[in-house]
Amino acid sequence: MKIYKNIPLKKYNTFGLNYTAECLIHIKTEKEASSLFNGSADWKKPLLILGSGSNILFIDDFKGTILYHELEGIKIEEQKQNKESVIISAGAGVIWDKLVEWTVENGYSGLENLSLIPGTVGASPVQNIGAYGTEVKDFIEKVKTIRISDGTVRIFQNSECKFGYRNSIFKKEEKGHYLVTRVYYKLIKKPLLNLAYGSLKEEVSRLGSESLKNVRQAVINIRRNKLPDPQIIGNAGSFFKNPVVSRSMADTLKKEYILMPLFEDQSGLTKLAAGWLIDQCGWKGKRIGDAGVHDKQALVLINYGKATGKEIYELSQAIQKSVNEKFGVELEREVEVIGTI
Numbered sequence: 001m002k003i004y005k006n007i008p009l010k011k012y013n014t015f016g017l018n019y020t021a022e023c024l025i026h027i028k029t030e031k032e033a034s035s036l037f038n039g040s041a042d043w044k045k046p047l048l049i050l051g052s053g054s055n056i057l058f059i060d061d062f063k064g065t066i067l068y069h070e071l072e073g074i075k076i077e078e079q080k081q082n083k084e085s086v087i088i089s090a091g092a093g094v095i096w097d098k099l100v101e102w103t104v105e106n107g108y109s110g111l112e113n114l115s116l117i118p119g120t121v122g123a124s125p126v127q128n129i130g131a132y133g134t135e136v137k138d139f140i141e142k143v144k145t146i147r148i149s150d151g152t153v154r155i156f157q158n159s160e161c162k163f164g165y166r167n168s169i170f171k172k173e174e175k176g177h178y179l180v181t182r183v184y185y186k187l188i189k190k191p192l193l194n195l196a197y198g199s200l201k202e203e204v205s206r207l208g209s210e211s212l213k214n215v216r217q218a219v220i221n222i223r224r225n226k227l228p229d230p231q232i233i234g235n236a237g238s239f240f241k242n243p244v245v246s247r248s249m250a251d252t253l254k255k256e257y258i259l260m261p262l263f264e265d266q267s268g269l270t271k272l273a274a275g276w277l278i279d280q281c282g283w284k285g286k287r288i289g290d291a292g293v294h295d296k297q298a299l300v301l302i303n304y305g306k307a308t309g310k311e312i313y314e315l316s317q318a319i320q321k322s323v324n325e326k327f328g329v330e331l332e333r334e335v336e337v338i339g340t341i
């Protein structure tokens with residue numbers, strides 16, 4: 001375990017914001033995590049668990065302890081000859097896309113549509129990450145955690161995780177109470193591809209046959225073309241969630257805005273495209289100082305270099321206000337704001 005004081009956070013968040021943390025603790029094993037939380041170590045509250053910081057907006061220096069973990073290792077847990085599925089597990093600190101790459105190389109299907117999403121394995125159940133018609137919840141078997149109040153281990157089965165759209169028990173009632181240490185995924189041993197979303201099928205056929213590898217490559221190509229690379233320009237992907245509204249509200253909006261894209265969900269509600277709403281309010285490509293809205297995807301806010309977290313936050317407020325005024329729709333932030341507003 002390593003403990004650092006007054007550490008700059010620039011490389012710990014994909015917006016590249018240069019705040020500091022009063023204390024940062026690096027751990028590499030579950031044992032270190034347990035001993036940190038079972039009362040034998042002294043650390044200053046509040047605690048923030050950090051993966052790659054790709055869904056975080058710091059708006060201030062962090063006056064507490066940041067826990068950064070490198071819990072490694074990908075394992076096959078259970079593989080029976082006569083079974084169509086395989087259970088694998090990965091340490092919470094494994095880079096998400098390294099895990100996806102590994103599953104595709106081993107011919108296990110399920111996660112390929114989630115290629116190139118930044119971040120760590122540990123955040124995948126917290127966020128219930130999703131892209132191209134796939135959500136990780138459909139492949140999570142269970143989640144191993146350590147309780148922060150006493151250092152004990154608790155396993156959450158899939159049904160206990162209360163997964164929702166970019167949501168889980170770890171973001172709601174148990175927020176900040178558990179460190180995810182290992183995630184178990186149930187994958188399929190033969191390719192079972194999901195090409196229903198957008199231009200995915202087209203891109204796969206441009207690459208050749210419908211194989212796991214081509215689906216992964218197609219997702220990578222589409223994402224690289226559409227989304228800014230945080231290594232080059234600071235961002236945290238989609239800043240807002242797609243709003244979910246009642247069918248009657250969606251029908252009213254559609255009468256007025258005939259081109260508005262709508263997506264029915266299974267519960268009878270309708271999802272609107274937040275990026276489209278923001279674009280219609282004229283925000284795409286706009287820049288205020290060094291905070292801006294991406295010119296290819298209005299859902300992505302960017303830091304051109306010297307923006308502060310507060311400036312990005314204020315831009316997000318201005319966007320919320322104009323979407324509300326034009327459409328009567330509330331945009332909820334997907335990115336977690338850390339600091340006092």
Ligand SMILES: Cc1cc2nc3c(=O)[nH]c(=O)nc-3n(C[C@H](O)[C@H](O)[C@H](O)COP(=O)(O)OP(=O)(O)OC[C@H]3O[C@@H](n4cnc5c(N)ncnc54)[C@H](O)[C@@H]3O)c2cc1C
Binds near residue numbers: 118128180238336
């Ligand atoms: C360019 C870009 C594209 C993106 N595209 C997508 C996309 O297509 N789909 C999508 O779903 N997301 C997307 N994201 C958002 C982001 O990649 C995901 O939310 C990702 O899961 C965050 O992982 P992280 O390790 O960076 O988590 P962080 O941002 O570090 O943390 C996110 C939250 O999870 C908690 N957390 C992290 N690790 C743990 C742990 N081990 N135990 C307990 N809590 C933990 C943190 O405390 C925090 O509340 C994108 C981001 C970027 C920058």
